[in-house]
Amino acid sequence: MDTLAIVILNYNGQPFLAKFLPAVLANADGHPVYVADSASVDSSVSFLRANFPAVRVIELPRNEGYAGGYNLALEHIRTQYGGAKYYVLPNSDIEVTPGWLSPMLALLEANPRIAACQPKIRSYDQRTLFEHAGAAGGFVDWLGYVFCRGRVFATFETDTGQYDDNRQVFWATGACLFMRADVFHQTGGFDASFFAHMEEIDWCWRIQRLGHEVWACGQSMVYHVGGGTLHKSNPHKTYLNYRNSLFMLYKNWPADGWLWPKIMLRLVLDGLSSLLFLKVGQWPDIWAIIRAHFAFYGQLPRLHRQRNLLRSQQTTEVVLYPYSIVWQYFVEKKKTFKEM
Incomplete structure (x- = not known):
C-alpha cells in the first residue's frame, strides 16, 4: 500500500x-x-x-x-x-x-x-x-x-x-x-x-x-484557476450550487425541529439572491435557482431516507457557525472572516 x-x-x-x-x-x-x-x-x-x-x-x-x-x-x-x-x-x-x-x-x-x-x-x-x-x-x-x-x-x-x-x-x-x-x-x-x-x-x-x-x-x-470544467458564469453551476446546498442541509441538519423553518427561510433568501442576477439581466441564472428548488423538493423522499440512515449511524452533533453570514455580510457590512 x-x-x-x-x-x-x-x-x-x-x-x-x-x-x-x-x-x-x-x-x-x-x-x-x-x-x-x-x-x-x-x-x-x-x-x-x-x-x-x-x-x-x-x-x-x-x-x-x-x-x-x-x-x-x-x-x-x-x-x-x-x-x-x-x-x-x-x-x-x-x-x-x-x-x-x-x-x-x-x-x-x-x-x-x-x-x-x-x-x-x-x-x-x-x-x-x-x-x-x-x-x-x-x-x-x-x-x-x-x-x-x-x-x-x-x-x-x-x-x-x-x-x-x-x-x-x-x-x-x-x-x-x-x-x-x-x-x-x-x-x-x-x-x-x-x-x-x-x-x-x-x-x-x-x-x-x-x-x-x-x-x-x-x-x-x-x-x-477555478471553473476549469464548469465556468462560474455557467447557469448550470448556479443550479448545482443552490440545489446541492439544500440537499446537504436537509440530509445533515440535527433533529431539533427547526429544519423546515430554515428551509422556508432559505427559499426566501435564495429568491432575494436572484435579484442580483436580475440586476445584470442574467435570466438563465434566475431560472437555475427556481429549478434548483424544484429539484430539491422532487428529491425529498430519497433525501429523507438518507437523513434517517445517517441519523442511525452518526451520533456526534456538529456545531455550525451560529450567525447568518448573509446578514453579517450584506447588512452589518462585515466583509472578512476576521470581522465575523
Missing part, C-alpha cells in the same frame, strides 16, 4: 494537464500520480499516454461529475493498485508549489482524528489573493450558506500570512482535498447525486458526525 496517492480527475482538460501536470510530477516526492479520465471526448487519454508515461491512467466508463467520478476512481485504486493510506485530489487546474505535500502529511500523521484537510488556496490569476474554492478553510452558517477564511461571498482577501496557522475548520475544499482513505471508503465516499459542487462539504459534515476532524494547513499552498 502506498502512503499517498495523488489523484486528478479529468474531463476534456488536456490544456490543463499539459500546463499543470509537470509540476505535480516534479513535486510528487515519489508518490504515485493518477489521472482518472471521465470519458473525455478530447485527446486527453492519448496525450497522457504519449507524454506522461509515469502517470497511471484510469479510464472511467462515463462522466459522473466530481462526486461519482472520484468514487469510481478511488475504488479502482483501492482494488486494482492496493490502495493508499491517504489520497489527495487536486483539480486539474491546480498549480502545486514545491514542498506542498510534506506539511499536509505531517499534519495527518500527527493527529489521527483528522480525516480531511486542505492547503491554502490562492488565485492563479491574482496570485496574492485567496481563491473562491476553499481559500484557507471553510465554514457553514446556520442556514447552510458556506464561506471561508479569506473569502466571504465576493470579497477576496490578500494573503498576508493571516491564515498561516493550522486549525480546525468545518470543511476542506474539493479543489485540493487530502483525506484518509479508510474513512473515505468506510463512509461510502461522496454522495454521487450531487454530481459536482458541495459534495466535499457534505462529506466533511458527515465524517465530523462520526467523530473525525477537518483541518486547514497554513504551511502548504497551491494556486487554483
Whole structure:
C-alpha cells in the first residue's frame, strides 16, 4: 500500500494537464500520480499516454461529475493498485508549489482524528489573493450558506500570512482535498447525486458526525484557476450550487425541529439572491435557482431516507457557525472572516 496517492480527475482538460501536470510530477516526492479520465471526448487519454508515461491512467466508463467520478476512481485504486493510506485530489487546474505535500502529511500523521484537510488556496490569476474554492478553510452558517477564511461571498482577501496557522475548520475544499482513505471508503465516499459542487462539504459534515476532524494547513499552498470544467458564469453551476446546498442541509441538519423553518427561510433568501442576477439581466441564472428548488423538493423522499440512515449511524452533533453570514455580510457590512 502506498502512503499517498495523488489523484486528478479529468474531463476534456488536456490544456490543463499539459500546463499543470509537470509540476505535480516534479513535486510528487515519489508518490504515485493518477489521472482518472471521465470519458473525455478530447485527446486527453492519448496525450497522457504519449507524454506522461509515469502517470497511471484510469479510464472511467462515463462522466459522473466530481462526486461519482472520484468514487469510481478511488475504488479502482483501492482494488486494482492496493490502495493508499491517504489520497489527495487536486483539480486539474491546480498549480502545486514545491514542498506542498510534506506539511499536509505531517499534519495527518500527527493527529489521527483528522480525516480531511486542505492547503491554502490562492488565485492563479491574482496570485496574492485567496481563491473562491476553499481559500484557507471553510465554514457553514446556520442556514447552510458556506464561506471561508479569506473569502466571504465576493470579497477576496490578500494573503498576508493571516491564515498561516493550522486549525480546525468545518470543511476542506474539493479543489485540493487530502483525506484518509479508510474513512473515505468506510463512509461510502461522496454522495454521487450531487454530481459536482458541495459534495466535499457534505462529506466533511458527515465524517465530523462520526467523530473525525477537518483541518486547514497554513504551511502548504497551491494556486487554483477555478471553473476549469464548469465556468462560474455557467447557469448550470448556479443550479448545482443552490440545489446541492439544500440537499446537504436537509440530509445533515440535527433533529431539533427547526429544519423546515430554515428551509422556508432559505427559499426566501435564495429568491432575494436572484435579484442580483436580475440586476445584470442574467435570466438563465434566475431560472437555475427556481429549478434548483424544484429539484430539491422532487428529491425529498430519497433525501429523507438518507437523513434517517445517517441519523442511525452518526451520533456526534456538529456545531455550525451560529450567525447568518448573509446578514453579517450584506447588512452589518462585515466583509472578512476576521470581522465575523
